[in-house]
Amino acid sequence: MKITALLVLKCDSDSSDPIILANASDVTHFGYFQRPSIRQFIVFVGRTVAKRTPSGQRQSVQHEEYKVHAYNRNGLCAVGFMDDHYPVRSSFSLLNQVVDEYQKNFGESWRTAQTDSTETWQYLNDALVRFQDPAEADKLLKIQRDLDETKIVLHKTIDSVLARGEKLDSLVEKSSDLSAASQMFYKQAKKTNSCCTIL
Amino acid sequence: MSAALGKTSYRDRTPEFLSVAERLKKSISSGSNADVSSSSSGKPDGTRSAVAVQSEFNKRASKIGFGIHQTSQKLSKLAKLAKRTSVFDDPTMEIQELTAVIKQDITALNAAVVDLQLVCNSQNESGNISTDTTTHSTTVVDNLKNRLMGATKEFKEVLTMRTENLKVHENRRQLFSSSASKDAANPFVRQRPLASRSTASASPAPPPPWANGSASSSSSQLFPSRQSDVESQPLLPQQQQQRQQQQQQQQQMVPLQDSYMQSRAEALHNVESTIHELSSIFTQLATMVSQQGELAIRIDENMDDTLTNVEGAQGQLVRYLNSISSNRWLMIKIFFVLVVFLMIFLFFVA
Numbered sequence: 001m002k003i004t005a006l007l008v009l010k011c012d013s014d015s016s017d018p019i020i021l022a023n024a025s026d027v028t029h030f031g032y033f034q035r036p037s038i039r040q041f042i043v044f045v046g047r048t049v050a051k052r053t054p055s056g057q058r059q060s061v062q063h064e065e066y067k068v069h070a071y072n073r074n075g076l077c078a079v080g081f082m083d084d085h086y087p088v089r090s091s092f093s094l095l096n097q098v099v100d101e102y103q104k105n106f107g108e109s110w111r112t113a114q115t116d117s118t119e120t121w122q123y124l125n126d127a128l129v130r131f132q133d134p135a136e137a138d139k140l141l142k143i144q145r146d147l148d149e150t151k152i153v154l155h156k157t158i159d160s161v162l163a164r165g166e167k168l169d170s171l172v173e174k175s176s177d178l179s180a181a182s183q184m185f186y187k188q189a190k191k192t193n194s195c196c197t198i199l
Numbered sequence: 200m201s202a203a204l205g206k207t208s209y210r211d212r213t214p215e216f217l218s219v220a221e222r223l224k225k226s227i228s229s230g231s232n233a234d235v236s237s238s239s240s241g242k243p244d245g246t247r248s249a250v251a252v253q254s255e256f257n258k259r260a261s262k263i264g265f266g267i268h269q270t271s272q273k274l275s276k277l278a279k280l281a282k283r284t285s286v287f288d289d290p291t292m293e294i295q296e297l298t299a300v301i302k303q304d305i306t307a308l309n310a311a312v313v314d315l316q317l318v319c320n321s322q323n324e325s326g327n328i329s330t331d332t333t334t335h336s337t338t339v340v341d342n343l344k345n346r347l348m349g350a351t352k353e354f355k356e357v358l359t360m361r362t363e364n365l366k367v368h369e370n371r372r373q374l375f376s377s378s379a380s381k382d383a384a385n386p387f388v389r390q391r392p393l394a395s396r397s398t399a400s401a402s403p404a405p406p407p408p409w410a411n412g413s414a415s416s417s418s419s420q421l422f423p424s425r426q427s428d429v430e431s432q433p434l435l436p437q438q439q440q441q442r443q444q445q446q447q448q449q450q451q452m453v454p455l456q457d458s459y460m461q462s463r464a465e466a467l468h469n470v471e472s473t474i475h476e477l478s479s480i481f482t483q484l485a486t487m488v489s490q491q492g493e494l495a496i497r498i499d500e501n502m503d504d505t506l507t508n509v510e511g512a513q514g515q516l517v518r519y520l521n522s523i524s525s526n527r528w529l530m531i532k533i534f535f536v537l538v539v540f541l542m543i544f545l546f547f548v549a
Contacts, residue, residue: 141464151476186511189513
């Protein structure tokens with residue numbers, strides 16, 4: 001359930017290589033000396049995948065133990081490197097969000113970019129951290145999870161209500177016994193009172 | 200006068216026939232000129248009208264026969280086309296056009312035959328024609344009907360054969376190409392409503408790529424172009440592997456779009472059904488609680504009864520206690536009685 005990297009690229013046509021607009025990657029679980037090469041690898045694979053994704057399409061490519069998901073919208077392409085357990089749908093909704101956010105923040109300025117931009121975009125880094133849990137990205141997943149928890153809680157409630165029912169049953173019995181006993185007691189007391197007035 | 204033409208030989212008696220007709224006409228017209236009475240003029244008119252009706256009948260019958268012949272020719276063409284269909288070169292449009300045309304023809308011919316039969320019946324009822332003519336006309340009508348039925352049956356057979364062929368082709372296509380072709384028709388029917396529903400991907404670009412990228416044939420066309428693209432560039436091993444995977448993934452692009460939408464739809468369905476379950480659980484809970492409320496009321500009543508009883512008993516006991524504690528004078532009387540008894544007892548013993 002891990003996102004390794006998120007990239008935003010600009011791909012105009014199939015002829016030229018896409019240009020990287022933002023890059024956020026988490027390579028902490030690789031060894032220290034492998035990190036630069038891993039980063040390069042991410043950049044390269046991201047470029048290739050973005051180049052092969054036609055406009056308006058979503059694509060998922062399996063590469064070794066990673067799934068690379070790409071979403072291209074009108075030339076602005078978001079690429080995510082996730083492991084196999086990350087649900088596909090959540091990853092695409094995450095990419096949707098990234099693209100929307102990028103367009104909101106930078107408007108159309110990215111269209112004129114000619115070289116890879118090296119500045120970091122804080123939102124992407126935050127997103128990388130926040131969306132390690134797929135439920136955050138995908139509202140449907142979150143709703144489903146909440147509903148499941150509610151269902152579990154309700155099941156427990158029903159169990160406790162059944163137990164309450166049983167206890168109420170026993171209480172009813174005991175109270176009826178008590179009422180019968182008190183009736184006997186009253187009769188007995190009346191009898192005692194009524195018999196000894198002669199003496 | 201006999202002439203051998205093709206396979207059959209016939210005697211051309213047309214000029215004799217024409218002379219007879221002219222003579223008849225002359226005799227009729229001379230008859231009508233000589234006889235002014237209406238009945239005789241009525242009779243030749245009747246015969247002429249009978250003849251006219253008969254020839255009308257014949258003309259129609261011959262037209263219908265010709266139509267049936269043409270339709271059966273078109274049917275044979277259609278049968279050939281239907282048999283001919285191969286996997287890639289499917290003349291669907293022609294076949295459909297031809298089918299429509301043939302259907303129209305057959306319905307028109309049907310209507311014409313029915314008309315002809317009506318005419319024949321009216322002719323028979325109007326009388327003043329020989330039995331030979333009636334039998335002749337009925338036979339002709341029956342013959343035409345049979346031929347039309349035969350043509351319709353052939354048409355049906357051709358259509359069934361065509362559907363079987365289509366099925367065979369579909370199976371063969373599935374065998375040879377992978378899942379891409381199977382979804383060729385469906386994703387585009389389903390994609391549009393879902394595409395309009397999804398909030399994020401509401402770009403107008405989606406329909407054209409899907410429409411362009413239909414069927415395995417076009418994706419396999421993408422295949423060769425990618426191949427040539429690849430070979431023209433220098434390759435590292437990783438790059439090669441990546442591009443191969445890319446090519447494989449290219450073909451599955453269209454089903455992936457569809458599967459994304461499908462998974463979203465599925466998730467929504469799940470959410471909806473979960474909510475339904477939750478609502479049923481809530482109603483069950485409410486029922487159980489109301490039932491148990493009734494139990495609580497019973498317990499409350501029982502406790503009230505017990506309270507009343509115990510209070511009553513307590514009152515009795517208090518009264519008893521009062522009577523016991525305030526009855527000293529009665530007790531003195533009792534002691535006196537006891538002492539008297541003791542005295543008597545002592546007297547008797549001692």
